[in-house]
Amino acid sequence: xxxxxxxxxxxxxxxxxxxxxxxxxxxxxxxxxxxxxxxxxxxxxxxxxxxxxxxxxxxxxxxxxxxxxxxxxxxxxxxxxxxxxxxxxxxxxxxxxxxxxxxxxxxxxxxxxxxxxxxxxxxxxxxxxxxxxxxxxxxxxxxxxxxxx
Numbered sequence: 001x002x003x004x005x006x007x008x009x010x011x012x013x014x015x016x017x018x019x020x021x022x023x024x025x026x027x028x029x030x031x032x033x034x035x036x037x038x039x040x041x042x043x044x045x046x047x048x049x050x051x052x053x054x055x056x057x058x059x060x061x062x063x064x065x066x067x068x069x070x071x072x073x074x075x076x077x078x079x080x081x082x083x084x085x086x087x088x089x090x091x092x093x094x095x096x097x098x099x100x101x102x103x104x105x106x107x108x109x110x111x112x113x114x115x116x117x118x119x120x121x122x123x124x125x126x127x128x129x130x131x132x133x134x135x136x137x138x139x140x141x142x143x144x145x146x147x148x149x
Contacts, residue, residue: 004031004062004126005032005033005062006025006033007032007035007057008021008022008032008035009034009036009052009065010049010065010067012040013067013110014066014108015037015066017066018037018110020115020119024115024119025126030126033061035052035053036052037049046072046073050065050076050077050080051077051080053065053105054077054079054085054105057083058083062105063105064105064108064122065106066107067107067110069112070087070088071087071107073107074087083104084103085104085106086105087108088107088125089109089121090117091121091124094121094122095124098125099129100131101136101140102130102136103125
């Protein structure tokens with residue numbers, strides 16, 4: 001597996017799953033940078049962690065974000081230029097999001113996914129390369145042209 005830094009972050013609703021995934025990915029030999037939360041604070045806001053991880057991913061690596069639903073943190077991350085964040089619920093979608101969309105941030109639900117399922121999704125997503133097919137490159141270029149300047 002190509003060594004990439006994995007930037008990870010979560011709000012209070014995703015904190016436990018983030019902590020678990022961080023340790024799991026480190027045991028798999030991956031370099032993981034934790035952008036918080038560093039403790040459970042029920043009043044924290046997922047956009048803060050989405051922004052930190054997305055800004056880091058703009059520079060290098062891939063990202064994983066976790067909130068309660070996976071949806072809010074995904075919306076927030078996608079506001080950052082060059083980010084293609086996706087909420088993923090199974091390994092098939094994990095593969096497709098990397099192969100077809102070159103997704104660079106994986107968003108997971110802290111409420112709905114078991115640790116084992118999240119492990120499988122995250123590892124599949126990280127291991128899967130972008131296909132590089134012309135049709136997918138063309139579509140990603142169209143998305144880039146739509147981004148706010």
